[in-house]
Amino acid sequence: MPDYFRSNIQAMAGYTPGEQPKHGSGIIKLNSNENPYPPSPKAIEALGAIDGECLRRYPNPYGNEFRKAVSHVLEIPLDWIIVGNGSDDLLNIVIRACAEPGRAVVYPTPTYVLYQTLTQIQAAEMVEISYGEQYELPLESLIAAQGAVTFIASPNSPSGHGVAIADLRKLAAHLAGILVIDEAYVDFAETNALELVKEFENVLLIRTLSKGYSLAGLRLSFGIGQPNLLSELFKVKDSYNIDAIACVVGAAAMLDQDYKNACADRVKASRSQLTVDLRSLGFQVWDSQTNFLLMQPAHHNAEFLYQQLKAKNILVRYFNQPGLEDKLRITVGTDSQNQILVEALRQIAFSNPKNVVKL
Template sequence: MTSYFRPSVDAIAGYVPGEQPKPGTPIIKLNTNENPYPPSPAAMEVLRTLDSEWLRRYPDPFANEFRQAASDALGVPADWMIVGNGSDDLLNVIIRTCAELGRKVVYPTPTYVLYQTLTEVQVAEPVEVPYGDDYALPIEELVAADGAVTLIATPNSPSGHSVSIANLRELAARLSGVLVIDEAYVDFADQTALPLVKEFNNVIITRTLSKGYSLAGLRLGFGIANPTLLSGLFKVKDSYNIDAIACAIGAAAMRDQSYKNRCAERVKSSRSTLFSALKNLGFGLWESQANFLLTQPPTGNAEQRYLALKEKGILVRYFNRSGLSDKLRITIGTDEQNQQLVETLMHLV
């Protein structure tokens, strides 16, 4: 049968998102790292008072209301920001802008598998540099790979570990291409690499409102970098990639930092409790700076545990990939959800 697609598209497997049950399905969903708590009341009030004029007109192509709110919250000039339809949109824009056939996109693995998909769609060369068991950043190997784009997720998924600022600074100084620091989970971490965008013209930090701000369904993310680096990205992004509703709701959420921080602290506290409970059940665990835990069942039968939990109405994430096939990634839920997970696992041992 004749294919209608580019050979590179035929060749790739494509990114497979976590399972999304229909709304109202009676299930404990701990598989896609959503925040278990609702969005800011201030954000919900914007939705309740929606002006139809926002729908009639095209939105601001630069999402300036959101950029100003983020600027006020983070202390970064608004013109150092680019806003996207989730941080995935911005990762796509960065790779489309900087990579092509004959150029490399480099990242340590295991990490966010979308990096590979976006690279292959662009017909660039993905270069995967393995992490060691201690998840120390393989700086020498990353520099030697000489990527047009180098991607570092910190905190990383699925491991949950953070990369030190010192290591990121050394990497940025030695790379000839763009360094993308993916901080999707930074709201649950103890550090941020944000100061590096002022130190290096080749560094961009990407963030999302999906995790810390409980707005995964809104699809809103942003990047922070020197305006010189952003200038190329603005040429490639869609003109109206952020709708007016997302911009207004996101701005309200960004202004309510105290609410976001309270929810993040609750998640961090629950993370510690769940870590201890799973350790008592014999699970192998890695210290996490994100809103999930990477776990290794005591008997190594991760896929069977995933399927058994699914039958009991609990979704966790199983990756049938090298280095991960004996592990599960578990999102931090409410204390009640986490306790039900633990009790279910006790009866599966």
């Protein structure tokens, strides 16, 4: 191929999303951490009420209708909120605003792979620091690295663990750069880091409506930070990065906290039962603060199980990368979907005992 592209782009491998089967295919999709329940009825009602004038005109450049809903629910000022076209948009804004050659992006691994991809696109230095065996945060190493940006996903994907607020507070206090706390899965967790935004000017909290609000197809997220921090990020975002439909629907969903919390409680209850069921089959399953589980087969042959489940029309996530090549990430589905998964694993284990379970 002719030399059309920057050398760092040619050298990198792009981000690989989870498989997306066609609607109505009958496949049980447990690979992308979508919420198994529908969005708020109020969000659907708001979508149906959108008229042509809303589509004809450019949207508010800051997504103010949605910002007002977030401000009301979380009791934070409007100018502490930035809206994004999904969390990936906000992550990209931070990287473009802060990272360049000689200014490092730092994060513990394994974690969300897009941190790596966005850093490579920017041709910035990348510092990856391994989690401990039980996903203990490598706190001192992260501080020593002094990144221009430090990413911490809490709860983390694919491990599902939450990072202690005390550790995040220590990081924020000792970093000269920005600490981005990615709370994509916060609606399924027991704690959150909102208080740290109020304490530290260098903390940016990112949340999404993709998981807890069942709106992955809408592509809507928001960041929370102090105004001086956000004013610089606003310079980098696209002029109209949030469409009018997303703002209207997202605002309705945000204001319907009772519905969102009820769905999250159902997911958490199903998560507990699925953990018990998988462990009863002999799999190691890590405790989770998310809507998914990280599971390790007894013989560490995760790819074999992934292929066997796929043959049964069940999609889970397999990561062929260091530290994850012997594990599977499984989204918590409905109770009926989870039972189909468990029964499929039981059948695979019965047919291939030497390859799946310890005898």
